[in-house]
Amino acid sequence: MKPIKVGLLGAGTVGAGTFNVLQRNQEDIRRRAGRGIEIAMVAARNLERARGIVGPNVEVVNDPFAVVNNPEIDIVVELIGGYELPRELVLRAIANGKHVVTANKALLAQHGNEIFAAAHEKGVMVAFEAAVAGGVPIIKALREGLTANRIESVAGIINGTTNFILSEMRDKGLDFATVLKEAQALGYAEADPTFDIEGVDAAHKLAIMSSIAFGIPVQFDKAYVEGISTLQAQDIRYAEQLGYRIKLLGITRRSVVDGVEGIELRVHPTLIPAGRLIANVEGAMNAVLVQADAVGSTLYYGKGAGSEPTASAVIADLVDVTRLATVDPYCRVPHLAFQPDEMNDVPVLPMSEIRSSYYLRVYVKDQLGVMADLTRILADAGISIDAVLQKEPGELQTRTDIIIITHQTSEKLVDAAIAKFEQMPAVEGKVVRIRLESLS
Amino acid sequence: MKPIKVGLLGAGTVGAGTFNVLQRNQEDIRRRAGRGIEIAMVAARNLERARGIVGPNVEVVNDPFAVVNNPEIDIVVELIGGYELPRELVLRAIANGKHVVTANKALLAQHGNEIFAAAHEKGVMVAFEAAVAGGVPIIKALREGLTANRIESVAGIINGTTNFILSEMRDKGLDFATVLKEAQALGYAEADPTFDIEGVDAAHKLAIMSSIAFGIPVQFDKAYVEGISTLQAQDIRYAEQLGYRIKLLGITRRSVVDGVEGIELRVHPTLIPAGRLIANVEGAMNAVLVQADAVGSTLYYGKGAGSEPTASAVIADLVDVTRLATVDPYCRVPHLAFQPDEMNDVPVLPMSEIRSSYYLRVYVKDQLGVMADLTRILADAGISIDAVLQKEPGELQTRTDIIIITHQTSEKLVDAAIAKFEQMPAVEGKVVRIRLESLS
Known part of the structure; x- marks a missing residue:
């Protein structure tokens, strides 16, 4: 031939x-x-x-x-x-x-x-295998390998630049700006790194995976996108002390709120328990964790960018297309995993409706009753606490950090509680809020 | 329809x-x-x-x-x-x-x-996706996802029973027999566990992956198979102290010996650097690490057995077959990745020809010059040493363990050196030899 x-x-x-x-x-x-x-x-x-x-x-x-x-x-x-x-x-x-x-x-x-x-x-x-996670055949896995399953969630480290920066910040205790310069010098970040560090590139990839996982149209415009440029070194340290790593995760998940089904679609820095395999994906590597009802958790790991890793995926697609170029289109795998006339219209949820656990860092005056006030506000909102870390003030200092990790709750409740925290006279500045996923 | x-x-x-x-x-x-x-x-x-x-x-x-x-x-x-x-x-x-x-x-x-x-x-x-690593779509990844690549090696934790046993032995410091009983009680090991613990099941799966990776016939009969039933808790401990975990790995790899190409095909307990992602695959989970020239390292992780994880793979195959049931067979993916008239006859190498690093534990009388004699034997054989751990004898004891980790060398050289070790008057009993792979 x-x-x-x-x-x-x-x-x-x-x-x-x-x-x-x-x-x-x-x-x-x-x-x-x-x-x-x-x-x-x-x-x-x-x-x-x-x-x-x-x-x-x-x-x-x-x-x-x-x-x-x-x-x-x-x-x-x-x-x-x-x-x-x-x-x-x-x-x-x-x-x-x-x-x-x-x-x-x-x-x-x-x-x-x-x-x-x-x-x-x-x-x-x-x-378009090369569009997500470079040479890792994650599109094929989601679209063909897991066809038996009702997919529950996909969570991925799908931007190598940000994962490299976060790995270096943690390893070396450096701040974001310093590591970004290093990453640019090494070629891991572009001269204009906005798309990577602000989470847009990850959200592009996540919107594609979400569509394939759940049989919905590609809805990048509905994605919540938060990058790593405002992440502070001290939160990486505190997270470490509490047994977590911070990764920029793209997360898409089925959710039921008040009996109505919706899809979470969000990219943001996320605390993950340090023992999870995906928490140990370091440097510019990518990994995608899929939870599905029959197979359970599967994880796919490899280089998410670069000349030959990406070429590997492009050529795998060329081979697939070469094989199926002349067959009846109905015999091919549908572009978005589900047959085009069998797509869903489950809506993407606004962020106020998502459910997550939260890491909250509150900078407070070191005075009697502050902890009681903070925890009372959470209790009144029905938010239960998983862990608390109160740092002793440094010598001659009168202010300190209180870190609270919540159990799973809804984002709107947490945002309301944070607004109350920030009205407390003992609380200084803005509360730092980072989402936490146990991925269990 | x-x-x-x-x-x-x-x-x-x-x-x-x-x-x-x-x-x-x-x-x-x-x-x-x-x-x-x-x-x-x-x-x-x-x-x-x-x-x-x-x-x-x-x-x-x-x-x-x-x-x-x-x-x-x-x-x-x-x-x-x-x-x-x-x-x-x-x-x-x-x-x-x-x-x-x-x-x-x-x-x-x-x-x-x-x-x-x-x-x-x-x-x-x-x-036959379900034949290897349960619900993890590793056959699809190797056969379709990596078609651009010259695959260099496949290394897998592909038997959940043995990985569960090794994880428990390390976690709890228990010996093999005790943990096997626990695994049987929990349903992780069968009443007759021979196929699992002696590595036969892993070798079945490895022979299939080797064929797909390299375009050779399935050659289970040529596989080297060594299980975990004689593995001792103290070697797991020593490995840990030296920064390694012991896993039952199935390894298949291209190798060139004296300019002639061959395929390594072997299942045995293996030391892996503790920092590698695959070293952190615990319990009954499976993972397969593939090294290939364009994509680099990719890893695939998930449940390797069980009712629904295996069903997930069976049904994914049913969907694939359903789609392609009526197309020209030439448009389908070949069973063993390469077209049937394009298979290789690269031979599987005998174990004496494989290359690996080695963990050697020598039980010696605590007397002057033993270390010098051991290291002299290795130097004369052209085997270089990566690390040595000499334990002080316990109180009132006159014998101790010396652990030597070699750089990569050939198995026949190591076996010859071990034979010389065992002839030394200061060496007692058999030398423990466990292969070590850096998987870098």
């Missing part, structure tokens, strides 16, 4: 990795796929650079539309990044009857529903 | 789990698969018990051949266990043009090559 022809949009880090891995392992890949996979055309801004990667035998062009409109191309691999141009290119490729592989989580988080609908209508595949 | 009809062979723990999960989640499963999956017939030894599980609407029979010969049945699920009867049933089902799903690792380890050849010839699928 003739090799399947692939057109590459973008010859950056992942594009180069995809070309190199396809070249290096072409024999093993052909022996698996039963058919060669050949990059036949590349669109790149920098032609010289692209030619340096793919050599003289692959056509290199500036215009990405020349690739998606080329009738010789069977599969388009979109590795440009961003939203609007990729959207236009992917929709054009689909309209031209081509299959698409993309690593672009931002694109799918924003325009996934439109793109999957177009692909379904045209009978082509849009594959 | 009408539901696909499934015939169940065996209504034990996994059979009941499969029926129950299919019932409970039938709507979610149908919404994913695009077609209902219906258990239409069950063969079981105990008809009463089987009827108690599946109710009055499913035909229950004693004769499993009545299921595999029933023209109404599309997919046969083999959950009987053992070798010969399942082999006959599976081959008959294939000959009758039925797809097969099995959780039977012993069957595939012994007769897999014959079964897959027959299935290929007939154009039907034999799916």
Whole structure:
């Protein structure tokens, strides 16, 4: 059988990795796929650079539309990044009857529903294993490996930059700004790190996983997103003393509030018991923990970014698409795990409705009755306490930190209690509130 | 579309789990698969018990051949266990043009090559996700998720019974026999635990993964198998002091000896650095660590046994088979990851040819020059030392343990050195030798 022809949009880090891995392992890949996979055309801004990667035998062009409109191309691999141009290119490729592989989580988080609908209508595949957790086959696991299950929750460390920063803050006791500079110097954080450190990248990935797990549309716009840029070193230390690690988690979970089902969809710093496997995922690594009714907990771990780990996922998709390119679309795995006419409309819950445990740090004047007042406010709100840590004031100091860990409760109750804390004369400044998940 | 009809062979723990999960989640499963999956017939030894599980609407029979010969049945699920009867049933089902799903690792380890050849010839699928690591989709990850990669090694905790025993021995400082009794009382070990504790079950699973990882036939008969029944509590303690945990690992790895490629295939107790994620997999849990050239290290973790975790994998296979039941066989994933005419014949290496690091415990008379003699023997053999731990003799004692950890070397060199150790007048009894893998 003739090799399947692939057109590459973008010859950056992942594009180069995809070309190199396809070249290096072409024999093993052909022996698996039963058919060669050949990059036949590349669109790149920098032609010289692209030619340096793919050599003289692959056509290199500036215009990405020349690739998606080329009738010789069977599969388009979109590795440009961003939203609007990729959207236009992917929709054009689909309209031209081509299959698409993309690593672009931002694109799918924003325009996934439109793109999957177009692909379904045209009978082509849009594959996106590389969009979440790099080379870890988590999309395949959720979408095909766990089809027996009612999935209850997905919780993931799905941004390597922030996990590297948090690991370094904990290891070295440094503050956020210092570690961010180090991460930028080492190439673990970008010059403009906003998308990573503010949790947006993680929320893109989480919105995709949530859709696959629960059979709902991709709803990035409904996600709650809180990053790590305001996290303080002392809270990492206190958490450690209480037996927890702080990770930036993306969490999506079924929840029933007053008998009504909803979906939690949230990214924020989270305390996790230090003994959990996922709490021990360090540096730039990714891990996703899935809880489901039949299988229980499963965890998937590996490199979430980088040239060849991401290329690994892109090529796995190319092999899948190559195998299924010509079969009846009904025989393929649905893009979002559930058949398109079988999706759910369970709503995403507002944050006031979610349930969690909480770490609260209150900076107080060291005077009689403060603890009694704080715990009375919690008791009156029906919030029960799991642990308390009161630091002795330093020498010559008259203020100190009180840390309270609550049992599971609702976010709106905690926010109301915090508002009362902050009205107490003995309480100084804002209360620090970090969510806590036992993940048991 | 009408539901696909499934015939169940065996209504034990996994059979009941499969029926129950299919019932409970039938709507979610149908919404994913695009077609209902219906258990239409069950063969079981105990008809009463089987009827108690599946109710009055499913035909229950004693004769499993009545299921595999029933023209109404599309997919046969083999959950009987053992070798010969399942082999006959599976081959008959294939000959009758039925797809097969099995959780039977012993069957595939012994007769897999014959079964897959027959299935290929007939154009039907034999799916076996449940045969390795229970509900963890490791077969799918290796076979489909990592197709871009040259896989370098697979190392797994793939037997929950032994991992439970080792976790308890370490936690409580108890000896093997005591913990085995506890495990039997708790249902974590069978009345005849031989297959588990002697590593045979792990070797079955490892032989299957090795085949998929490297594109070689299933070669359980070439596996080296060493269990945990002779492991002593003191070696677990010493390992801990040196920063290691002892796990029963199944390891399969590409290796080049004198320029010739071979495959290591071995199950044995193994020291692992305590900081590694896989070293922290405790109790009856399973985990598989895969090293591959593009993606690097990935790890897959979850419950490796039990009714519903195993059913989760059986049903995931049923969904896959349901989707692909009618497509051209060439469009399906090959049984052993590589196309049948593209398999390798890289040989499995004898143990003398493998490379590993080693933990050696030597029981010696506490006299001058013993350490010098031991280390001289290693130096002469070209074996370099990574760490040494010499315990002071207890009060009134004249003998003590010396523990030596070597760098990576070849097994035959270590065995020769051990033979020399045991000829030394100061050395008493046999030297304890446990392999050590850094898994970096």
